[in-house]
Amino acid sequence: MEERGNPVYRVSEFAEKAGVTVRTLHHYDRLGLLKPSGRTEGGYRLYGEGDFARLQQIVTLKFIGLPLRQIKDLLDRGDLDLAATLRLQRRLLLEKRLQVEAAIQAIEEAERSLKSSRKPDLAALKKIIEVMERQNAMEWTKKYYSEEAQTRIAERARAWTPELQARVEQDWKTLIGEVEAAIAGKIDPASAQARALAQRWSELVRGFTGGDAGIQQGLNKLYADQGNWPSSFTKPFSDEAWQYIKQAMAAHKISCA
Amino acid sequence: MEERGNPVYRVSEFAEKAGVTVRTLHHYDRLGLLKPSGRTEGGYRLYGEGDFARLQQIVTLKFIGLPLRQIKDLLDRGDLDLAATLRLQRRLLLEKRLQVEAAIQAIEEAERSLKSSRKPDLAALKKIIEVMERQNAMEWTKKYYSEEAQTRIAERARAWTPELQARVEQDWKTLIGEVEAAIAGKIDPASAQARALAQRWSELVRGFTGGDAGIQQGLNKLYADQGNWPSSFTKPFSDEAWQYIKQAMAAHKISCA
DNA sequence: CCTTGTGCCTGACGTTACGTCATGCCCCAC
DNA sequence: GTGGGGCATGACGTAACGTCAGGCACAAGG
Numbered sequence: 001m002e003e004r005g006n007p008v009y010r011v012s013e014f015a016e017k018a019g020v021t022v023r024t025l026h027h028y029d030r031l032g033l034l035k036p037s038g039r040t041e042g043g044y045r046l047y048g049e050g051d052f053a054r055l056q057q058i059v060t061l062k063f064i065g066l067p068l069r070q071i072k073d074l075l076d077r078g079d080l081d082l083a084a085t086l087r088l089q090r091r092l093l094l095e096k097r098l099q100v101e102a103a104i105q106a107i108e109e110a111e112r113s114l115k116s117s118r119k120p121d122l123a124a125l126k127k128i129i130e131v132m133e134r135q136n137a138m139e140w141t142k143k144y145y146s147e148e149a150q151t152r153i154a155e156r157a158r159a160w161t162p163e164l165q166a167r168v169e170q171d172w173k174t175l176i177g178e179v180e181a182a183i184a185g186k187i188d189p190a191s192a193q194a195r196a197l198a199q200r201w202s203e204l205v206r207g208f209t210g211g212d213a214g215i216q217q218g219l220n221k222l223y224a225d226q227g228n229w230p231s232s233f234t235k236p237f238s239d240e241a242w243q244y245i246k247q248a249m250a251a252h253k254i255s256c257a
Numbered sequence: 258m259e260e261r262g263n264p265v266y267r268v269s270e271f272a273e274k275a276g277v278t279v280r281t282l283h284h285y286d287r288l289g290l291l292k293p294s295g296r297t298e299g300g301y302r303l304y305g306e307g308d309f310a311r312l313q314q315i316v317t318l319k320f321i322g323l324p325l326r327q328i329k330d331l332l333d334r335g336d337l338d339l340a341a342t343l344r345l346q347r348r349l350l351l352e353k354r355l356q357v358e359a360a361i362q363a364i365e366e367a368e369r370s371l372k373s374s375r376k377p378d379l380a381a382l383k384k385i386i387e388v389m390e391r392q393n394a395m396e397w398t399k400k401y402y403s404e405e406a407q408t409r410i411a412e413r414a415r416a417w418t419p420e421l422q423a424r425v426e427q428d429w430k431t432l433i434g435e436v437e438a439a440i441a442g443k444i445d446p447a448s449a450q451a452r453a454l455a456q457r458w459s460e461l462v463r464g465f466t467g468g469d470a471g472i473q474q475g476l477n478k479l480y481a482d483q484g485n486w487p488s489s490f491t492k493p494f495s496d497e498a499w500q501y502i503k504q505a506m507a508a509h510k511i512s513c514a
Numbered sequence: 515c516c517t518t519g520t521g522c523c524t525g526a527c528g529t530t531a532c533g534t535c536a537t538g539c540c541c542c543a544c
Numbered sequence: 545g546t547g548g549g550g551c552a553t554g555a556c557g558t559a560a561c562g563t564c565a566g567g568c569a570c571a572a573g574g
Contacts, residue, residue: 114339
């Protein structure tokens, strides 16, 4: 059959050994991605150990999401930098993960909405739309952040829980309420009371930036460009509150935002 | 043009308003997913507000990953339970997230390997293969766990960090080493020393199960069926160590594993 | 009323990674 | 030598559109 301990397999054997289907091997053969190292005179495909190694690599690269064309290029003309390919692919996968996570969140929110309010469907779909719009807004804000800042934001987002989100939202609502009250009460932005508000504000912002200077910078750019915001994206506080806090921060030399 | 504040749009207007392409609208039309509510005598498609609402829903459901066919079914025959669909889709997305995360991990490990050991490509791909095989093993073990146990495992996996993984691995290695030593030294499984080992063992197992009875049960089933394990999947300890620990646990009435 | 110049319409093929037949030869054990 | 399974080679199907290509529709200017 074979010599020197170099076994030869027919398609179905080879397919099982490698954990793929026969059709897949046919496909790869036609694409020129993996040609069997031999054929019988009758035309049967014959695969050897070398083919197995190559198939391993193919499956591996497929696992990380590379298209077959690119795999072929990588394996045939080994020049195309693997490191660069990996970097790019990692970015794409991080993207995809965000998308999937957004979809999961949307579903979970919709399910909560379905459970509580018994008006079916309509409300649930609206919840999903809300999450989508948040996502779109996020997507849109990305252009204000540098590449690394985006990466770090994504990292920080991984550690976010719904509870944390809820608490932060509550904190903001409370603080904004107090700021509005201070404005209504004509509290001097230079006063100690305003200073306390500004400091809490600064804390909440730091909760988002995580103290990262790059994220901070992107955030500043984002808020400096409010004129170009899409209508679906609004900040949770009024312009007056924003002005007031800026004054208070200036008066007390509190940094950021 | 139109009556009673119900504007009518032509394809390109409508497409832009909704954030999709004209071709997409053609496509949905042919599928019967979204038929324009009107046509000009010349055959031009005319869309109204009702169409916009429906398109919103379509986009929404597409966002969470539903295929167009299913969207059509959901919207046309509203009977097909939305709640059930959401549950199923959530499961699928959780699956996909795991896959994506596994791929990301594989790439990151490969990149580390590329950076440290300068023999390019070969070693990096091997790293990816390792991660893949871990993933495959995980996939394979799933059949021993109940649906909810799988869900809870996935939840717990979310909180896993590479550092934690490294520490746990180290702990296991240390413990197994000590167990082997105890066996070599003929320490009685009923002794206090063996009791300490069994207790640490139990702790590490609990680190995986998180004290969850369902996960525990699946784990038991998994280990009871060692005869059918695929060759690529091996436990990190010897059969002797396993027997020894079982004896020690029995002798000291330590539960689990 | 006629003529441009866009906009729109309807096919129809391309894409990705194979799955699923259908037809017909190959191989080997009996 | 022969029967029954293995194998090869098309060829079509899938999901969700992208991208032409050929040919009316519609609105404004002459």
